[in-house]
Amino acid sequence: MAFGLDISDLSIEVLQLKKSFGKIKFSAAGRLEIPAGLVVNGAIKKKKELAEAIKKVCREARPDSIRDREIVVSLPEAITFSRILKFPKNLNSGQLAKVLKFEVPNVLPINTEEVYSDFVILRVGGNKQEIFYAACPKKIIDDLREVLKMAGLGVIVFDMETASLARALALKDKKDEGSVIVDVGARSTVIAIFDQSGIRSSTTIKVAGNLFTEEISKRLKIKEEKAEELKKACGLSVEDRSCREGKVFLALQSLFPPIISEIKKSVNYYEKQAGRKIGKIILCGGSRVMPGLADYLKSNLNLETEVGKPHLFGSSAVKISQVKNLSSLIGVFGLAERAVDKDPAFSGINLRFSLEEAAKRKKFKKMSVGNVLFDLVVLFAILGAGFWALRGMEPLSNLFSLADNQADKIIQQKNIPLGQFEMMVSTAGETGFVQGRVLEIKKEGSGFFPATVGKTADGRAEGTVKIINNSGAGQTLVATTRLLSAKGVLFRLKDSVTVPAGASVRAVARADQEGASGNIGASQFIIPGLSSALQKLIYAESESAMAGGTREITFVGAKDIEQAKIKLLGELVSDAQNKEGLSNLLPEEFLLPVVLGSEISEAAAVPAEGAEVAQFELKIKANIKFLAVRKNDLELSIGKGGGGGAGYDLEKIKYSLVNSDEAAGQITIEIDAGK
Numbered sequence: 001m002a003f004g005l006d007i008s009d010l011s012i013e014v015l016q017l018k019k020s021f022g023k024i025k026f027s028a029a030g031r032l033e034i035p036a037g038l039v040v041n042g043a044i045k046k047k048k049e050l051a052e053a054i055k056k057v058c059r060e061a062r063p064d065s066i067r068d069r070e071i072v073v074s075l076p077e078a079i080t081f082s083r084i085l086k087f088p089k090n091l092n093s094g095q096l097a098k099v100l101k102f103e104v105p106n107v108l109p110i111n112t113e114e115v116y117s118d119f120v121i122l123r124v125g126g127n128k129q130e131i132f133y134a135a136c137p138k139k140i141i142d143d144l145r146e147v148l149k150m151a152g153l154g155v156i157v158f159d160m161e162t163a164s165l166a167r168a169l170a171l172k173d174k175k176d177e178g179s180v181i182v183d184v185g186a187r188s189t190v191i192a193i194f195d196q197s198g199i200r201s202s203t204t205i206k207v208a209g210n211l212f213t214e215e216i217s218k219r220l221k222i223k224e225e226k227a228e229e230l231k232k233a234c235g236l237s238v239e240d241r242s243c244r245e246g247k248v249f250l251a252l253q254s255l256f257p258p259i260i261s262e263i264k265k266s267v268n269y270y271e272k273q274a275g276r277k278i279g280k281i282i283l284c285g286g287s288r289v290m291p292g293l294a295d296y297l298k299s300n301l302n303l304e305t306e307v308g309k310p311h312l313f314g315s316s317a318v319k320i321s322q323v324k325n326l327s328s329l330i331g332v333f334g335l336a337e338r339a340v341d342k343d344p345a346f347s348g349i350n351l352r353f354s355l356e357e358a359a360k361r362k363k364f365k366k367m368s369v370g371n372v373l374f375d376l377v378v379l380f381a382i383l384g385a386g387f388w389a390l391r392g393m394e395p396l397s398n399l400f401s402l403a404d405n406q407a408d409k410i411i412q413q414k415n416i417p418l419g420q421f422e423m424m425v426s427t428a429g430e431t432g433f434v435q436g437r438v439l440e441i442k443k444e445g446s447g448f449f450p451a452t453v454g455k456t457a458d459g460r461a462e463g464t465v466k467i468i469n470n471s472g473a474g475q476t477l478v479a480t481t482r483l484l485s486a487k488g489v490l491f492r493l494k495d496s497v498t499v500p501a502g503a504s505v506r507a508v509a510r511a512d513q514e515g516a517s518g519n520i521g522a523s524q525f526i527i528p529g530l531s532s533a534l535q536k537l538i539y540a541e542s543e544s545a546m547a548g549g550t551r552e553i554t555f556v557g558a559k560d561i562e563q564a565k566i567k568l569l570g571e572l573v574s575d576a577q578n579k580e581g582l583s584n585l586l587p588e589e590f591l592l593p594v595v596l597g598s599e600i601s602e603a604a605a606v607p608a609e610g611a612e613v614a615q616f617e618l619k620i621k622a623n624i625k626f627l628a629v630r631k632n633d634l635e636l637s638i639g640k641g642g643g644g645g646a647g648y649d650l651e652k653i654k655y656s657l658v659n660s661d662e663a664a665g666q667i668t669i670e671i672d673a674g675k
Contacts, residue, residue, distance in 0.1 A: 001027075002070040002156055002344065004335025005054070006164075007144075009039045010186055012057045015323065015336040016066050024340060026318045030061030041187060042076035044143045051150035058151075071148070072157040072339040074164045074331055075136050075351060077183075077190040078204045081108045081115070082134040082160070089127050097359035098656060098670065100133055106570065108135070109562030116141050116158070116351045118358045122197040132198060134160055134349045141351060157344050158351040162192040162202050164334030165284055167348075170311035177279035178270055180263060181308070182297070184287040186210050191262050193270045193278070200270055207258050209287045219251040236292030246488050249292070250517040257456045257516055257550050260300050267301075280304040284330050312337075421671055422658060423637045425629060428665030434637055436629045436667065437589070438596060441580045443572040446619040449564040451611075453557030461518030461549035462494070462510040463542055465525065469499040471537040483509050483525040483540050489517055491525065491546070499538070509540070511549060518549035555612045561605050564618040573598050576624050589628040590650055592669060594657040596625040627667060638673050 003016035012034060016027040034053050038046045058066045085107070087099060100119060101112045117135035124130070141158055148155055165181055178195035186209045192202040209231075217227035234243035236252055243249065267278045281303050283294060288307050298305040310333035312318040318333075341347045346361070353361065426433030465483065469475050476498045483491040490512040497507045509525075511518030525540040573595055581591050602621040607613055634650060654672040661667070 001068045002072060002339035003028075003066055003068055004164075004332045004337075004339050005071045005073045005153075006332040006335060007039060007050075007054075007073070008076070008185065009041065010034060010036065012053055013332040014057050014061055014066055015332045016061070016068065017318075017336045017340050019340040024312065024318075024337070026322050028061040028064050028066050029323045030057045030066070032057040032060070042079040043140065044147055047143065047147045047150065051147045054148070054151040054153070069153055070156050070339075071153050072159055072335045072344055073144070073148070073155055074159045074161045074335055075140070075144075077161045077192070077202055078188055079140050080134055080136045080160055080202075080351070081110055082132065082199070082202055083107050084122065084200065085131045085133060086128050087131060089124055089129050091129070093359045093362040096131065097355045098658065100131070101355055102656070104133060104135070105566060109559060109566060110135055110137075112355060114138055116353060117355045118349045118351055118353065119355075120198065120349060130197070132349070134351060136351045155352065157338060157348075159335060159338060160199070160349050160351070161331055162190060162194075162199055163348055164331040164338070165192070165308075166194045166199065167334035167337055168310045168312075168330050168332075169282060169284075169308050169334075176276050178274065178276055180267065180278055180281045180303070182259075182263065182281055182283055182285075184208055184283065184285040184290075184293075186286060189259055189285070191259075191266050193266055195274065195276060200274065201266055203262055203266060205258055205262055207255055209285070211255060212252055212287065212290075215255055216248055216251045220247055231287075231290065233291070235290035236296040250489075253296075254458075254516045256296070256300075258454075260297075261454070261456075261552070263297075263301060267303075278303060280306060282306055282308040284308045310334075421673075423634075423669045423671055425627065425667040425669060426665055427627075427667065433666070434629055434633045436627050439581055439584050439591070439626045439628055441576045441584070441624045441626070442621070443576050443580075443624060444619075444621050445568055445572045445575075446617055447564070447568050447571070448615050448617050449560065449567070450615050451554045451556045451560055451613050453560060454552050454554050456516075456550045457553050458514040458516075459548050459551050460511045460514055461520070461546040462491075462508060463544060463546040464506055465491075465509045465540040465542045466504050466506050467497060467499050467538070467540045468504045469501060469538050471534065472501050474498055474500045475534075475538050477507075477527070482512075482528050484528055485520055485523040485525055487520065487523070489520055489523075491518070507540075509542075509546075511546065514549070516549045518546055521545045553612055554614060556605060556607065556609050556616045558609055560616070561603075561609060561618065564605075564616075565600055565603055565620060568618055568620055569598055569600060569622055572620070572622050573624050577626060581626050585628055588630050588632070590631045590634055592627045592629065592655050594627060594655050594669065596627055596657065596660050596667065597662075598622060598624045627669075638671060 001016065001018060003014060006013045010033060011031060013031045015029045017024050018027045032053060034050070038044070038050045038053065044050055083104070085100070085103065087096060091099065096119065104110065104112050112135070115135040115137055117133065119131050119133045122130040122132050136158070145155060162181060162183070165183060169181070178193050178200060181190070181192045181194065183190040183192070188204050188206050189208045190202065190204050193200040212231050213224055213227045216222075216230055217224045220227065220230070230243065230248050231252070234248040236249055237243060263281070271277060281297055281301065283305065287293065294305040294307060297303070308330060310318070310330055312333060338344045338347060350358070424433045425436040427436050427438050429435065467477065476496065477493055478496045479493055481493045483493065485491070491509040492512055494508040494510050497505050499505050522542050522544060525542075526535050527538060527540065530538055577591070577593065585591055600620050600622050604619050606617045606619070631650065638653065656670045658668040658670050
């Protein structure tokens with residue numbers, strides 16, 4: 001019986017459920033805090049120590065040790081990549097894998113050969129299907145697989161962190177609404193959007209629990225242990241006077257603009273793309289119960305906000321007392337639930353395989369009616385082959401022609417042209433192959449690209465206040481006169497003013513301190529420099545919010561540079577194919593419009609990563625490889641593979657790379673002749 005395993009940078013959690021007559025029941029659970037440095041941002045640094053920790057948490061699980069060896073384990077969102085893509089409706093899983101292999105590098109900064117990946121169909125509408133694609137670097141998963149093997153465990157599923165959270169929360173909301181999961185962990189905050197189709201987007205930002213503690217410690221000049229206590233006791237609560245007179249709130253509030261901004265961006269993008277509204281925010285992670293957090297997000301985003309809890313708590317399946325030690329990682333409940341699925345390996349994204357392997361497994365697991373008929377024909381052909389072989393009659397190949405005919409029908413039903421086939425090319429002169437030649441071209445290029453990584457810089461908030469004088473004498477207030485809001489935020493007059501008796505004047509007030517704390521709404525202010533009697537007669541008020549405590553700036557990020565590399569490399573590839581590639585051809589050759597390989601040998605960003613600018617220049621040098629074949633060989637292959645006949649226009653045929661073994665000099669090209 002499999003169980004769920006969740007590993008964070010600072011803790012490990014295990015949960016095992018069991019299913020009996022369709023009902024889920026609790027079996028065992030355990031949690032273990034691990035030393036800092038074993039895992040850093042999802043990357044394993046000390047394999048042996050982590051393996052021993054995993055053994056220990058399984059051994060010390062309660063009420064009994066977990067002895068089963070198969071697991072469903074999650075991958076932190078910070079180390080995974082994902083994107084929603086749209087493709088024609090009639091592409092099957094194998095064709096989708098081939099398309100994704102070359103489309104993904106255009107939208108994500110990854111090489112599909114260096115990741116394990118998977119995809120699921122979110123929905124089908126009109127002539128399109130919406131695909132959710134996810135990937136994780138092979139090194140990350142291979143390292144984790146090695147550690148788990150050292151711990152005596154075998155992985156059924158490498159799950160996505162956000163997917164396990166959604167499963168644990170049982171997100172099955174209204175059809176016309178989505179939900180935002182805000183998972184506030186120790187090192188990062190994950191913002192993910194889900195609807196009835198599944199995950200729609202996911203973003204990770206490096207503002208979370210540890211930084212909250214550090215900021216409180218720095219501003220209040222106290223030790224981090226005390227700051228951690230205040231964070232848990234006070235949080236974003238503004239009513240508790242024991243919380244250092246609101247200073248804890250102010251310290252935390254200064255860190256939240258990036259989180260608020262990212263949630264707004266994610267919500268706006270989803271509502272624009274999906275045409276649906278966001279219904280609520282669900283808080284997860286170790287800081288989810290921080291006082292005042294839910295109310296703060298609700299007031300700033302105008303969205304219902306609730307603290308998430310596993311839906312199993314709402315039934316007789318799991319009692320809180322049984323899992324009280326699982327304090328923060330809600331995702332382990334989602335992992336354990338998947339572990340008791342009938343077929344957990346196929347009940348969502350599973351990052352165990354290469355893209356091609358994932359497609360093959362889907363092909364045999366999730367078949368259309370036509371595919372089932374095809375398999376039945378093959379089965380009967382095999383059974384029939386045994387019968388006729390015993391009688392010394394028709395050979396097996398004749399019987400399989402029945403299956404071939406059925407396959408042709410399926411292909412026709414899916415609108416796949418009969419002229420689609422694979423052509424084997426050899427660049428090493430091997431007989432039995434179409435002969436080809438690799439053209440390697442070196443290119444240089446540059447371009448200007450926007451810097452898109454945003455961060456918040458402190459400034460001084462300011463705004464207009466009306467100073468009211470209800471006394472019997474005029475009052476002069478010099479520049480820098482203090483104005484104190486009801487919530488304790490201090491402002492100062494920018495210029496001197498004189499307020500006549502029984503009248504009012506308007507003046508500009510500026511926050512005494514830089515930062516988001518000065519961004520307050522319409523408020524009333526006392527003037528501390530006046531006597532207590534005059535403070536009741538002479539005061540100030542603002543009719544609109546003070547603004548400018550924070551400002552958004554952009555700088556060159558690593559992701560900007562990676563995306564610029566991808567775009568610029570694509571431009572160089574296209575240019576090389578149309579110019580240098582054609583100029584290097586022999587008269588009898590044809591240049592196939594596929595890229596065997598493209599690699600950046602040198603790259604330099606000006607200004608460099610981290611510079612605060614609106615745009616930057618990227619310069620690269622690249623090596624690009626194309627494939628040329630003889631026209632006569634190509635035409636002959638198309639005539640055979642395309643069902644015979646002539647009249648093919650080589651320029652209009654579709655070519656795509658299936659596989660390239662450079663060491664063996666063997667290349668497989670898929671050709672769609674469209675006949």
